[in-house]
Amino acid sequence: MSSQAVHALPIASAFTDDAEAQARFDSMQRYLKWRKRLLPLIAVACLLLLWEGAVRAFGIRPFIAPAPSAVAAVLYAKFGLLMQNLVPTAIEALLGFLLGNAAAILIATAFVYKRTLEEAFFPVAVMINTVPVVAKAPILVLLLGNGMEPKIAIAALICFFPTLVNMTRGLRDVSPQQLELMRILSASPREVFFKLRLLNALPYLFSALKIAASTAVIGAIVGEWIGATSGIGALIIQATYNFDSPLLYATIVVGSVFSATFFGLISWAEHRFLKWNAGRAS
Structure with missing residues (x-):
């Protein structure tokens, strides 16, 4: 055997070991991914x-605590009614989410550049939040009437x-x-904001948006409790007064699924747009 062939054997063996190690690593990652997905489903x-x-x-009597099979039957039988009432709640939550977060981003920007405004x-804002x-x-x-406006405002505030x-x-x-590096590079205030401050704030922002995705739905539902003829909140009140527990639980399931879906979309957007921050985001 030539000397070149002798030297090639360890190199080939190293490549083989690396390929096997990578295959084992990929297999373990797939296992962990599916384990993370399946364990909550099994627990539920x-x-x-x-x-x-x-x-x-x-x-146990149905009006106290209905069986999951009874709730599933109501979900199937009254799916149209549930979706019809989900639409206004979803609109209120989405509009409140956009309005509240847009206002918060603008005011936070003003606070950063004008310390006096923040101190004042x-x-x-803290006092309003404590109510x-x-x-x-x-x-x-009372201020906005009994339409969608107060529900949107509540979702925005929350x-x-x-x-x-x-x-x-x-x-x-x-x-x-x-900041000193940006000054050395003669960056304008606009460039400092968009290329440094805003990028640095995105992980913080997405953390807040994930919280807001759930609380916006809660705010819309609470607003509907005060006065509404349609929506998830109104349907919950109607089912409670009629002692229709299967419908009550089915309505709660629909609201929870929508809230979880909203949260999942924000999480997907976070991982999509913050790939450079994947370790910190996870």
Whole structure:
């Protein structure tokens, strides 16, 4: 055997070992990914089975706690009614989400560049946030009427404060070295904002948006409790007064699924647009 062939054997063996190690690593990653997806589903399935068994074993009356099978039957039988009431709630939540977060981003930007404004108005924002949602709702209904406007306003208010706090911190949490480098490069204030401060604030912003995705739906539903003829909140009130527990639970399931879907879309957008920050985002 030639000397070149002798030297080639360890190299070929190293490449083979690397390929096998990479294959094992990829297989482990796939396993962990599916494990992460399946374990919650298995846990939910076990809880539903326990719930079903408890209702049947102890003879719990349907108006107290319906079996999951009864809730599933209502979801199937009244799917059209549930979707019809989901539409206004979804519109209120989405518009409130956009309005509240847009206002929070603009005000956070003003706070960062004008410290006096923050010192004057941040305590006001804190005071407004401390007022319970159920106390804000009647006031907004009196001010804005009984249409969609007060529900949108409630959803916006409930989204506003977390985004304001996170965005302000993200815009301000820039190291002096980074700012000095931008000054050395003769960057304009606009470039400093968009290429440094805003990029630095995006992880903070998406963290707040994920919270707002859930709370916006809660705000819209609470607003509908005060006064509405349609929507998830109105349907919950109607089902409660009629002691229709299967419909009540089915309505809650629809609202929760919509909220979880909204949260998932924001999480997808975070991973899509913050690939450079994947380790920190996870």
